[in-house]
Amino acid sequence: MPNDQQSTPSLEQLIDVIANSSVGIAVTDRAGAVVLHNRAQSVLMGGEADHLGxxxxLDSAQDGLQALIERLGKEQRVENVQVTYRGSGGGNEHAARVNAVLTGSGDDARIHWVSRPELSERLPIPNDRTEDVTSDATSWIRAVNERPLPALAPTKELEDVMREFYEVAPVAIHLIGVNGQVMHANPADVALVEYTSSPSDYVGRHIRNIYDDKGLLDDFLGRWDEDSPIINFRANFLTREGAPKPVLIFSTAQAEGGSVTNTRCFVFSDPEPQRARDTISAFGWPA
Structure with a gap:
């Protein structure tokens, strides 16, 4: 996909998508020193990076971090790695799954991290249930929303770092507009649904084209207008050839005046594709 201003988000969109996403995002140097991170990452770490040295x-004495960095040096990219984030003094533990990619070399090397929390629940819930305010999915998004922007949050001065993150991110990212159109999609997202050879057949078109369950998407579109989060939700996307692609969705929206400006959708390949897909209606949607 060409890297120009028409095919990539604006600087303001990048700042919003990275800073306010529902998954942890961090960019570090090769040694793990943080260049930037978002609200969700500070929740995972139990504090801001500058408060953690x-x-x-990761883990009790950074052994986990060093092992992961060494693995990245060999493989360049890892996905779905189980980790435990710890705050200063070993407290505030948060289990997560990490995708990471190493770019550059020497002093220019960076690691781009995306971490999704390990959750047993998801949002939205089936229509025959009432929201459980104690569920881990509800607690997660509340904690993210209430977290102040960290000192190392994305800024205009870090535009080059943010654009590199968007291009190389080890997770699919797309922004959906008020009309359901795919406004922007990063290379990982285009590849996930197998449109790399012709991204214009996906980007700029309605998101309906890649959802297996059209009723589910209709529900999501209404929730995005209400700024209602979609967290840890299992669904099937459709590839260009129409094959189902099991995914995990973490999505929130930037909404103004009851209408979505754009979504912040982060989509992971489901590491448990054999699991049943989630639904909204207790009775399922009509075929």
Whole structure:
């Protein structure tokens, strides 16, 4: 996909999508020193990076971090790695699954991290249930929304870093507009649904084309207008050839005046594709 201003988000969109996403995002140097991170990442870390010595802390003594960095040096990219984030003093543990990619070399090397929390629940819930305010999915998005922007949040001065993150991110990212159109999709998202050879057949068109369950999408579109989060939700996308692609969706929306400006959709290949897909209606949608 060409890298120009028409095919990539604006600077303001990038700042919003990265800073306010429902998954943890961090960019570090090769040693794990943080260049930027978002609200969700500070929830996972139990504090801001500058309060943790400026580094991501994994496991009890950073052994987990060093092992993961060494693995990245060999493989360049990892997905669905189980980790435990720890705050200073070993407290505030948060289990997560990490996707990461190493770019550049020497002093120019960066690691781009995307972490989704390990959750047993999801949002939205079936229509025959009332929202459980104690569910881990509800608690997660509340904690993210209530977290102040960290000192190392994305800024205009970090535009080059943010654009590199968007291009190389080890997770699919797309922005959907008020009319359901795919406004922007990063290379990982285009590849996920197998449109790399002809991205214009996907980007700029309605998101309906890649949802297996059209009723589910109709529900989602209404929820995005209400700024209602979609967290840890299992669905099937459709590839260009119409094959089902099991995914996990983490999505929130930037909404103004009861209408969505754009979504912040982060989509992971489901590491458990054999699991049943989630539904909204207790009785299922008509075929």
């Amino acid at each position: 400026g580094r991501i802390l």
